[in-house]
Amino acid sequence: MNGSTPQPPRKRLFVALMGFTCILLIGIIYLLWWVPTKGLANFHPDLPRIVGLVFGTLSLLAVLGTALLVLTTALGKDILFTRFMRLVVIKFLLPVIETMGKLFGIPKDTIRQSFVAMNNSLVSSQRLLVPADRILILLPHCLQLFDCEIKVTGDINKCVRCGRCDIKGLADIAQKYRVDISVATGGTLARKVIIEKRPKLVVAVACERDLTSGIKDCYPLPVIGILNDRPYGPCFNTRVDVEKIDAAIASVLVGS
Ligand code: SF4
Numbered sequence: 386m387n388g389s390t391p392q393p394p395r396k397r398l399f400v401a402l403m404g405f406t407c408i409l410l411i412g413i414i415y416l417l418w419w420v421p422t423k424g425l426a427n428f429h430p431d432l433p434r435i436v437g438l439v440f441g442t443l444s445l446l447a448v449l450g451t452a453l454l455v456l457t458t459a460l461g462k463d464i465l466f467t468r469f470m471r472l473v474v475i476k477f478l479l480p481v482i483e484t485m486g487k488l489f490g491i492p493k494d495t496i497r498q499s500f501v502a503m504n505n506s507l508v509s510s511q512r513l514l515v516p517a518d519r520i521l522i523l524l525p526h527c528l529q530l531f532d533c534e535i536k537v538t539g540d541i542n543k544c545v546r547c548g549r550c551d552i553k554g555l556a557d558i559a560q561k562y563r564v565d566i567s568v569a570t571g572g573t574l575a576r577k578v579i580i581e582k583r584p585k586l587v588v589a590v591a592c593e594r595d596l597t598s599g600i601k602d603c604y605p606l607p608v609i610g611i612l613n614d615r616p617y618g619p620c621f622n623t624r625v626d627v628e629k630i631d632a633a634i635a636s637v638l639v640g641s
Contacts, residue, residue, distance in 0.1 A: 396506055398491070399499040400455055402482045407451040411444045458506040468605065471507045474500075475604050479597070497593035501610040504600050508607045513586060514639045521584035522559055522566040522630060523575055523599075525591050527620045528552055528613065529568065538568045554627035562634050575599065579606070588633045590625050609633045 418433075418440040425432040450473065457464050479500055486496040526538060530550035535543050537552055546553045552568070559566035565582055569575035572595065579587065587608045589599055596610040611630060613623040 395499055396458060396502040397499070398495065399482060399503040400458070402485050402496075403451055403454065403478060406478065406481050406485060407447050410447050414440045414444050414447075457510050458503065461506070461510050463511050467507055467511050471504065471607075472604060474503060474507065475601055479601070494593040497597045498612065501593065501596050501600070501612065505609050508586075508609055509636065511607065513607060513637050515586045515637050516639045517563045518565070519583075519585035520562070520564040520634060520637065521579070521582050521587050522555065522564060522634070523578065523587055523589040524552075524555060524566070524568045525595065525613065525620075525623065526568055526570045527623045528555070528590065528625060531622050538570055538574075541566050541568055550622070551625050551627055555625070555630060558627065558631050558634065561631075562638060564634060572598065572602070576602065579603065586637055588630055590630070592619060592623075609637075 418437055425436060450470075453465060454470050454474070457467055457470065482500070483493065483496055486493065524541075528550060529537055529552050533547075533550065533552075535545065537544050541552065541556050541559070544552050544556050546556065555566065558564075565584065567575075567578045567582070569578055575589075584606070587603060587606060588611065589596060589608050590611045590613050591599060592613060592615070596608075596612065600608045600610055611625060611633065613625045615621075615623050617623075
């Protein structure tokens with residue numbers, strides 16, 4: 386058995402690499418200012434000071450932005466610009482941190498687990514409240530038992546709830562909260578489902594790679610990502626902690 390069960394996602398790694406990125410950025414800004422200073426003075430004696438002021442402001446913004454991000458996730462509160470910070474994390478920090486991870490020899494999936502935890506923390510900091518009919522649970526097809534003959538893609542209610550896989554528990558949760566639930570066979574179908582159902586929040590189950598790309602593709606739509614367990618290896622009879630889905634929905638449901 387060549388299985389893998391993800392460790393509980395830790396955002397600490399992402400935060401640490403983010404701090405390192407911030408220091409590196411300030412170093413680069415300082416070098417950019419310091420190296421051509423003398424040359425700039427030849428054009429105008431005030432130019433090094435003006436450029437220094439601009440670069441100093443950029444450094445300050447990098448430090449303040451990082452501090453705000455850390456504080457937001459630590460306190461779990463929407464202090465300022467949380468939605469914008471998700472954009473910065475997803476579009477700017479993730480690729481930089483993935484490169485950084487490569488340099489430090491940190492496995493890609495470890496970085497992605499940490500990114501998903503960071504994303505979830507920012508989404509929960511927004512304290513969103515969403516009506517049941519605008520929440521979508523999106524599941525990968527590999528959660529269904531391989532030899533189950535029922536086709537649940539398209540309509541999960543066809544599941545006869547035999548309990549041999551987690552589709553039963555997940556269908557029960559969808560019924561309990563009256564939220565939409567879909568099983569998608571891939572990214573293209575998942576995107577199609579999202580376009581059709583127009584949710585305000587998605588609770589998605591997938592592996593590190595698919596969750597990361599899904600969160601990126603869906604922005605600005607908030608996605609709570611839950612990693613699946615792969616006791617038999619990737620994409621085959623995977624499992625998920627159904628309680629986590631229940632808790633995620635209960636935390637955002639209006640009136641819960
Ligand atoms: S719980 Fe549903 S999907 Fe899973 S094996 Fe049973 S009938 Fe098939």
